[in-house]
Amino acid sequence: MGVQILMPALSPTMTEGKLSRWLKKEGDEVRSGDVIAEIETDKATMEVEAVDEGTITRILVPEGTEGVSVNSPIAELDGGGEAASKGAAPGQDTAMPQQPAPPAAASQSVGQIAKQAEDYGAVAQRGAERGEGAAKAGEAAAAPEKDWGPTKPMTVREALRDAMAAEMRADDKVFLMGEEVAQYQGAYKISQGLLDEFGARRVIDTPITEHGFTGMAVGAAMNGLKPIVEFMTFNFSMQAIDQIINSAAKTLYMSGGQLGCPIVFRGPNGAAARVAAQHSQCYASWYAHVPGLKVVAPWSAADAKGLLRAAIRDPNPVIVLENEILYGHTFECPTAEDFIVPIGKAKIERAGKDVTIVAYSIAVTWAMQAAEELAKQGIEAEVINLRSIRPLDAGTIANSVKKTNRLVTVEEGWPYANIGTEVAMQVIEAAFDWLDAPPVRVCGKDVPMPYAANLEKLALPTQPEIIEAVKRVTYK
Amino acid sequence: MAQAAETAGAKRRPRAAKEAPMTREQLQQAYRDMLLIRRFEEKAGQLYGMGLIGGFCHLYIGQEAVVVGMQMCLEPGDQVITSYRDHGHMLATGMEARGVMAELTGRIGGYSKGKGGSMHMFSREKGFFGGHGIVGAQVSLGTGLAFSNWYRENRNVCLTYFGEGASNQGQVYESFNLAALMKLPCIYIIENNKYGMGTSVERASASRDLSKNGSPWGIPGEQVNGMDVMAVKEAGERATAHCREGKGPYLLEMKTYRYRGHSMSDPAKYRTREEVQKMREQSDPIETARKLLLEQGASEAELKKIDDEVKAIVQDSADFAQESPEPPESELWTDVLIEEAR
16 A cells, blocks of 8 residues: 655645645656645645655646645555555544544553653653642732741841842852942942852853843753842843743743743842933833743842742742832841741731731832821721732732722832732632722822933822822722 | 864864764764654654644754764763754754654653643753744853853853854844853854745845854854764864863854755745755755765665664654643643742
8 A cells, every 4th residue: 555645734724725736747756855746825835845755656636726625635655665654644534633642553552652751751740740839829828927036127238138148158059140240249239248258150240231141041040050140220131031031931831841940030120219211110010920930029128038038949930129229228137047038928017907008119118108197097007018929929918808898009110900900800809799999009100200300209109199099998 | 074264363273183074883873863853854844734733843954964963072961952943953962753743743742741842842861951932042041051061160061053044133142242251161053054034144144154253252163064964073073172171162154054944834935946956966964974875885775774763763753743642731730830848
């Protein structure tokens, strides 16, 4: 029995085509790679090459025939002494299988065949074991905040530095790279002293080349190192966002679990002061949108130290959104050697019964100040510091709303598809019946950041806006 | 044979050794490896035609000598990374035909469990780091793999492949600068097959000699006849020696040719059939190796044995790729994040 040549699909969407010309006739010998016919698809005229070798014994579809279905036989070859290709054997069902194809005349079961493929079979197993954890990531454990014992005052800047130093001491695979991180001691002095302690191999000054050095760091992480990439500000991460999303976040999935990317991207995010539109925006929504990334946004020194340590230890890519204005602020921070803040856990910074205010990063400061003011007016606000943007601690938020029945979110990001939108939607899904008023978002205005001092102030959320929002949801 | 194109500030490379660049056994191995890629790709094209492979499918037919010659220069622990025209690279690194073909058909037996497809496959075990779909992105990533060798202070090198089309991406030059600055053991291999999709290199690049594209950073470069597996290996030996000695990156421009379209749905109207036919008849890397083997005393029977072995591997991979089941629905949710017990 010979081999049938089938009408090929020549594009992802082709179902039939015109056999416009035969370049071989009956009796001709063909070798693999020879052009045997021309076919017109909906888009173009394409050449068909022979795969099997032999002599054309019969042409089944004459040239000029239109509407020839993909996979229908168009000619026959004698075997040419070659074993007939099973793929092109006549009578075989060649439709794209929706169900696993049955093993054709195979002596082994499908399961056995799959098991033989060691390199990838083991990978499949690991992935399957891991899968449930990933699906649960969004659900928060309601464990109480751990008491870490004694604290001391510390700036956010020192806390970030201490976190990196501690993790670099513990693991030689951890290193820091970025613009001005080494000799200059950090554009915002976050990496002060690290070059002295760890040397130029582990604290690396890069040229101003975000796309290149981010890709380089991601490649190093794929091969098992644990880079901390400092962006001088997150605005510059836009130059590198393809490597962060397409390479760092997706490769684990695309490799079936083989190639993780343990990397931290950190730096100041959001508005600083009077640096205008290109240097003042919040990237929380951008990165939080992406499966395969974790995103945290510390507020206090304890958040900064604990979350950055957790981020460095995390086997996944983690975005750490810091805030330049907060760098110099002092907070009490636990002194325990092993202090860490788990990713995915929000913190109730202030308990209250009348309204839940959800905020992150510097907006926690604004929310806390507004809560003090509201207390004077007899409204007790519960302030939740998200700390982690993705995964989101939806459980803590929902539990709070079930108590207060009211929700206000505060952030400096733009309103459209911002984090407050996500928080509100998750509350609606989880606790709609407990809400006594529609949630209200307080956020940055929907404009690029202006330079003028008065306009910049207007563009950011203000304390009166937060108080006004709380009064709206409490009908006061 | 390799034609040296010395870059402006680069030191003269040592002259190639006079002896033959490959023993007969090595040439025979190279012939076998190139033939495996050729037959595998033809089969992949056939399965695509039958609707068993979806999406994009970029075939490597014509360029086989490049990966096979370069792979012969590698040591355990070295890395390979490339773009989306990657099936040949995977087979050259020793990844199993079954796993590659089953990934093309989107089955659980594929290297990425069916979740990556033609453009996204990896094998840490074989030092193959993908398979990347964004043109040029693998150049920075490969520089990072080379960085990991530098950081670990080992002798390993990274082969970073990209097309002449990708050589116009900005991050390529950011990577050249970083690699030269830090003396990273990275071999940049431009596979110049003359067309970036449908645009000829002359219409896309103002640079007429891509091997000199690293010269502003002092990266030595050579133009190599990428249709000649021995010339490729010879140049590869020089490049790997340079990198292993800690002298920094090296650039090889492989002059090669793809016989097929950019992807399966490319009618290739931007070039003549005669041009393709001429390359096939006069410069085919596999035919060249075959003739040389016969001249060196190999028998038709020996070569037929290789042909049969290769055909059997490819047929087995095609069978496996159709018999392996589609991934279970639970796979949709796995491998998004690594969840570790704390």
